Amino acid sequence: MSEHAQNPCRVIYGLHSRDGVGLNRPPTLTWNTETEDHYMEQVRQRAQQMAKDILAQALAEAEQIRARAQAEGFAAGQEQANSMAQAETAKVCSFMDTIQAAMVAEKERIYSEHKQSLFQIMRLAFEKTLGVMLDEQREQVLNTLFEEAVSQLQAKTCITVHVCAQDFELAKSLADQTREKRSDLPELRICSSLELAPGGVRIESGDGLVDNSIAARFEQVRAILDGYVENS
Secondary structure, three states: OOOOOOOOOEEEEOOEEEEHHHHOOOOOOOOOHHHHHHHHHHHHHHHHHHHHHHHHHHHHHHHHHHHHHHHHOHHHHHHHHHHHHHHHHHHHHHHHHHHHHHHHHHHHHHHHHHHHHHHHHHHHHHHHHHHHHHHHHHHHHHHHHHHHHHHHOOOOOOEEEEEOHHHHHHHHHHHHHHHHHOOOOOOEEEEEOOOOOOOOEEEEEOOEEEEEOHHHHHHHHHHHHHHHHHHO
């Protein structure tokens, strides 16, 4: 990931301007939810302060107009002051809309830039957590996936069960237990597969296939996370 360089820009409102570097975008190599929230909070605070400055200037100018209106006629001065206030209010609203749009665009850019890194970290965390769970509850997890896959097949011919080499003996034992529970099942054949990780099961028959591999499970999690981010 390349280091963010500060890109000077200039925001102009009224007769005043400010450098974009004043928004204090943090040049950091680590970007997560906490740093993103901190960065967005800084942008909000800057925008609010700039809006307050614009309003203060408008009120000061309106006060000067009201003072002159005492000599020139209160009605005319009040109308002019109201027009000035409305114009400045419109400027503030437009300015805040621009800031809001910029913040949304920046959030989308940040997510797009770091999406793959985030998913890689999540995959590692998922696999690490799953690895610990498999070490502690290996037979229970494999048995659950095995029974779930078998229940989804309405096979009348031979059922082929694919597992990794480490789970081969355990799968044979589970197949025997399944035959005892389900006498209506056809022949169960256990095969070792280099494509599957520990804890994964893929079952095939002439009627279809059920993929309960770890990779397939993670893709389901990834799809859910993708949908969550797109709708947030």
